[in-house]
Amino acid sequence: MxxxxxxxxxxxxxxxxxxxxxxxxxxxxxxxxxxxxxxFFLPVLWMVVTxxxxxxxAETWPPKFVFSPTLSEFRLVFSGWGxxxxxxxxxxxxxxxxxxxxxxxxxxxxxxxxxxxxxxGLFFFISTKMLPIVxxxxxxYVIALKTHLLDSIWLLIILYTxxxxxxxxxxxxxxxxxxxxELLEAARLDGAGRIxxxxxxxxxxxxxxxxSTALICVIFAWNELFLALNLTVTNAATMPMFLISxxxxxxxxxxxxxxxxxxxxxxxxxVGWIAQRSLVxxxxxxxxx
Amino acid sequence: MAEVRYAAASRVYAKDAPxxxxxxxxxxxxxxxxxxxxxSGSGKTTALRMLAGLxxxxxxxxxxxxxDVTFVPPKDRDIAMVFQNYALYPxxxxxxxxxxxxxxxxxxxxxxxxxxxxxxxxxxxDENLLDRKPKQLSGGxxxxxxMGRAIVREPKVFLMDEPLSNLDAKLRVxxxxxxxxxxxxxxxxxxxxxxxxxxxxxxxxxxAVLSSGLLQQVATPRELYDNPVNQFVAGFIGSPAMNLRxxxxxxxxxxxxxxxxxxxxxxRAAAKDARLSExxxxxxxxxxxxxxxxxxxxxxxxxxxxxxxxxxGEVLLxxxxxxxxxxxxxxxxxxDQVVARTEGRKPPAPGRQVTFWVRPDDAFAFNPGTGARxxx
Numbered sequence: 090m091x092x093x094x095x096x097x098x099x100x101x102x103x104x105x106x107x108x109x110x111x112x113x114x115x116x117x118x119x120x121x122x123x124x125x126x127x128x129f130f131l132p133v134l135w136m137v138v139t140x141x142x143x144x145x146x147a148e149t150w151p152p153k154f155v156f157s158p159t160l161s162e163f164r165l166v167f168s169g170w171g172x173x174x175x176x177x178x179x180x181x182x183x184x185x186x187x188x189x190x191x192x193x194x195x196x197x198x199x200x201x202x203x204x205x206x207x208x209x210g211l212f213f214f215i216s217t218k219m220l221p222i223v224x225x226x227x228x229x230y231v232i233a234l235k236t237h238l239l240d241s242i243w244l245l246i247i248l249y250t251x252x253x254x255x256x257x258x259x260x261x262x263x264x265x266x267x268x269x270x271e272l273l274e275a276a277r278l279d280g281a282g283r284i285x286x287x288x289x290x291x292x293x294x295x296x297x298x299x300x301s302t303a304l305i306c307v308i309f310a311w312n313e314l315f316l317a318l319n320l321t322v323t324n325a326a327t328m329p330m331f332l333i334s335x336x337x338x339x340x341x342x343x344x345x346x347x348x349x350x351x352x353x354x355x356x357x358x359x360v361g362w363i364a365q366r367s368l369v370x371x372x373x374x375x376x377x378x
Numbered sequence: 379m380a381e382v383r384y385a386a387a388s389r390v391y392a393k394d395a396p397x398x399x400x401x402x403x404x405x406x407x408x409x410x411x412x413x414x415x416x417x418s419g420s421g422k423t424t425a426l427r428m429l430a431g432l433x434x435x436x437x438x439x440x441x442x443x444x445x446d447v448t449f450v451p452p453k454d455r456d457i458a459m460v461f462q463n464y465a466l467y468p469x470x471x472x473x474x475x476x477x478x479x480x481x482x483x484x485x486x487x488x489x490x491x492x493x494x495x496x497x498x499x500x501x502x503x504d505e506n507l508l509d510r511k512p513k514q515l516s517g518g519x520x521x522x523x524x525m526g527r528a529i530v531r532e533p534k535v536f537l538m539d540e541p542l543s544n545l546d547a548k549l550r551v552x553x554x555x556x557x558x559x560x561x562x563x564x565x566x567x568x569x570x571x572x573x574x575x576x577x578x579x580x581x582x583x584x585x586a587v588l589s590s591g592l593l594q595q596v597a598t599p600r601e602l603y604d605n606p607v608n609q610f611v612a613g614f615i616g617s618p619a620m621n622l623r624x625x626x627x628x629x630x631x632x633x634x635x636x637x638x639x640x641x642x643x644x645x646r647a648a649a650k651d652a653r654l655s656e657x658x659x660x661x662x663x664x665x666x667x668x669x670x671x672x673x674x675x676x677x678x679x680x681x682x683x684x685x686x687x688x689x690x691g692e693v694l695l696x697x698x699x700x701x702x703x704x705x706x707x708x709x710x711x712x713x714d715q716v717v718a719r720t721e722g723r724k725p726p727a728p729g730r731q732v733t734f735w736v737r738p739d740d741a742f743a744f745n746p747g748t749g750a751r752x753x754x
Binding site for chain 2 (some may be wrong): 172208269271272275276277279280281285288290293294
C-alpha cells in the first residue's frame with residue numbers, strides 16, 4: 090500500500106519538476122528572443138531617430154535623446170531623389186515582372202512536366218549564383234560598353250532579371266511541386282491544354298508563392314548596389330547610389346544619410362507588409378483533401 | 379453510349395518488376411456498371427488510368443465505343459473521371475468546377491450554367507452551394523460536386539477511382555446506393571475501382587477481381603460468391619472471409635478436425651488427377667450452422683437430413699454485430715481457428731464447446747499449388 094503510494098507520487102513530482110523546467114525554458118527563450126530582436130532593431134531605430142535630428146545634433150557623443158525634431162533633412166532628400174527613385178522603380182518592377190514571366194514557364198518545365206535532364210537544368214541555374222559577382226564585373230563592363238548599354242536602365246533590368254531568376258525558378262518550382270497531381274490529371278481530362286493548365290489550374294494555386302517570390306526579387310533588386318555602382322553613372326543610378334551620393338566629401342552628413350536611408354527603406358517595408366498576408370495565407374490547398 | 383474493351387492491355391512500371399497490369403482482357407458492355415476490385419497493388423487503379431489515358435500502355439490496346447483509343451489523349455476520349463480525393467480546383471467555385479470541361483469545349487455560358495444546374499438538381503446539390511469554393515463544403519458535398527463534374531459532360535464512360543473512400547461509413551453506404559441508382563438512370567457505361575468487396579458486390583452489374591496485375595475472374599456478384607474460380611477470389615469475396623485450410627486427403631474426403639470430411643466424388647477425382655496429397659478446403663462462415671440449442675448446449679440436435687457433417691470446436695472469441703455474431707472457434711486437432719457466422723441473439727460464450735453442421739456441398743476445394751478451384 091505505502092509502496093504503491095510512493096510509486097504513484099514519484100511521477101507526479103517528476104512531472105512538476107518538468108513543468109518548472111519547461112516554464113523556465115520558455116521564459117529563457119523569450120528573453121533571448123527579445124534581446125536578439127532588439128539587437129536587430131536598435132540600429133534601424135537609431136537611423137530613423139537620427140533622420141529627424143538637425144545635422145549638428147546627429148554627430149554628438151554620447152547620442153542625444155532629447156532634441157527638437159526637424160524635417161529639414163527629409164526636405165533635402167525629397168528635393169534630390171527624383172531620378173534615383175524613378176530608376177529604382179523601373180529597374181525593380183521591370184526585372185521582377187520579367188523574372189516571373191520567364192520563371193513560371195521554366196519552373197513548370199522543371200517540375201510539372203519535367204524536361205529531359207531537368208536535374209542538370211536545375212543545377213545550372215543555381216550554379217550561376219556560385220561565382221562571385223566581382224569576378225564577372227570586368228567582362229560585364231566590356232559587354233555593356235560594346236552594346237552601348239552602359240549607364241542604361243535596360244542594362245539594370247537585364248542584370249537584375251539574370252540575378253534573381255535562378256532563385257525565383259527554384260522557389261516557384263517548389264510551389265508547383267505542391268500542386269496535387271490529381272488536379273493536373275483532372276484538368277487534362279477536362280480538356281485543358283498546357284497553357285490552360287498553367288493559367289487556370291496551377292497559377293491560382295501557387296499565387297501566394299508567386300507573391301513571396303516577387304517580394305524577394307523586389308527586395309534584392311531594390312537594394313542592389315554593386316552592379317549599379319559599377320555600370321551606371323547618372324542615367325540609371327538607383328536609390329542605393331543616392332545614399333552614397335548623400336555622403337559629401339567634407340562636413341557633417343549623418344542626419345542627411347539617415348533620412349535618405351529611411352526613405353530608401355520605406356518602399357521595401359511597405360511591400361513586405363502587404364505581401365506578409367499573402368505569405369501567411371500560404372498555399373491554400375485545404376480544398377483538396 | 380459506348381462499350382469498353384481491354385485487349386491484352388499491359389502496363390510495366392519498371393523493367394525488372396512484374397507488370398502492374400498484365401495482359402488484361404476485359405469487355406464491358408454499353409451501359410454496364412463494371413467494378414474493378416482487388417487488394418492494393420492489384421493493378422485496378424492502373425487499369426482505370428490506362429482507360430483514362432493517364433497511363434500509357436506497354437502492350438495491347440484499349441477501345442471505347444469500338445474505337446482504338448490507345449494513343450488518344452485523355453481529353454479526346456470523351457470520358458469523365460471521379461478521383462479518390464475529388465481533385466476539385468480549389469480556387470474555382472462549385473459551378474466553375476462543374477462547368478470547366480464544358481468551358482474547355484467552348485460551350486456557351488448560358489448552356490453551361492443550365493447543364494450545371496441540371497446536374498446539381500440530379501445530385502440533390504443545393505443551388506446556393508454553386509457559388510461556394512470547395513473548401514467551404516462538407517466531404518459529402520465535395521463528393522457530389524466531383525460526381526457532378528463528371529455528369530455535366532455527358533461522357534461516353536464514367537471512370538471512378540474509389541470515390542467513396544474519403545466518406546464516413548454511414549455516408550458511404552448512402553452514397554453507394556445513390557451512385558448505383560444514378561448510373562442506372564443515366565445508363566452511362568461506368569468503370570468503378572474499389573478495394574472494398576462490399577462496394578463491389580452491391581454496386582456492380584459485373585465485378586472483375588484483380589490480383590498482382592492479373593485478372594482473376596469477371597462475373598456477376600452472385601456468380602463470384604457461388605462459383606469462385608480460384609482460392610484468391612474465394613478468399614476475397616465474402617465478409618467475413620472464407621475459412622481456408624490446407625488439409626490432407628483421406629479416403630472419401632479430407633481429414634479435417636480429427637475426422638473425415640466427405641467431399642463429392644468429382645472433387646476427389648480431380649484431386650487424384652492432379653496427384654495431390656492434400657488440398658485447400660474452403661467453407662464460408664455463414665455455411666457453418668450452429669447446432670440448434672447450442673445457446674445452452676444441452677443436447678446437440680441430431681444431424682439434418684441433408685448429409686451435413688458434424689464439426690466441433692471451442693469458442694475463443696465472440697464478435698457481436700447485432701443481427702449476427704461471429705464466433706472464432708478453435709478446431710480440436712491442429713488448433714486451427716475458423717470463423718462462423720451465427721444468429722446474433724444468445725451466442726455461445728467463449729470457452730464453450732460447440733457443434734456445427736456443414737453441408738459437404740457448401741465446401742470449396744482448391745489446388746494448394748496453383749490455387750485453382752477443383753470442380754465439384
